[in-house]
Amino acid sequence: MQLAAYHEGVLPRTYQTQNCSIARGLEVVGDRWTLLVIRTAFEGVRRFDDFQSELGVARNVLTDRLGRLCDEGVMRRHRYQERPDRYEYRLTRKGVELWPVMMSIMLWGDRHYAENGPPVLVTHRGCGGELTRALTCDKCGVSLQPNDIEPRPGPGI
Incomplete structure (x- = not known):
């Protein structure tokens, strides 16, 4: 781990070149909205509109965070309605490990x-x-x- 880089504040915006599990984990959960989405999922919230009203986050930001969490396998989408398609977002085993x-x-x-x-x-x-x-x-x-x-x-x- 390159502690000098941490103390000097020179970490790049992404941590792909960092040989550090903390840095790699931060790539997935390292911002405020992501952690609050996860917290809210632990509280039992599953639907997009419920996340949005509970958190007061902009819809585009929430869409981005939920998409990223699904891409990373922390959450999964589960369709609960067709025409129009509507989804619930559920923590996976990987998500529960948080x-x-x-x-x-x-x-x-x-x-x-x-x-x-x-x-x-x-x-x-x-x-x-x-x-x-x-x-x-x-x-x-x-x-x-x-x-x-x-x-x-x-x-x-």
Whole structure:
């Protein structure tokens, strides 16, 4: 990894020549709208218009991000209507593997930027315990996965 280049701020706009898995991953998920689309998909949103209204993102930007996520195999399109064709966007296994990353970013943001407390509390469906930095339940200690959790409004909402 070329740390000097990172510190000097000379990374090119694309990272194809970087021999770094972080840089290559950023090619796929490294912008704000992409991460928010993924977050919203984890919240259960699947349809284009629902993504657009939930996020407030321009339609052309959303079209681009969803297309890129589908091209990369992070999401897949599933037709739910014909005439006109309408599609849902669902996370693939590759997309679901981003859950630990998303939760880690959320918990980091809670620690450093949620002045009034977390806006969302992620709790274990099994016992009501809260998600820890190790992505375990603080009550029972079990390792949590996306289907094991229930988001609830937090004090910072």
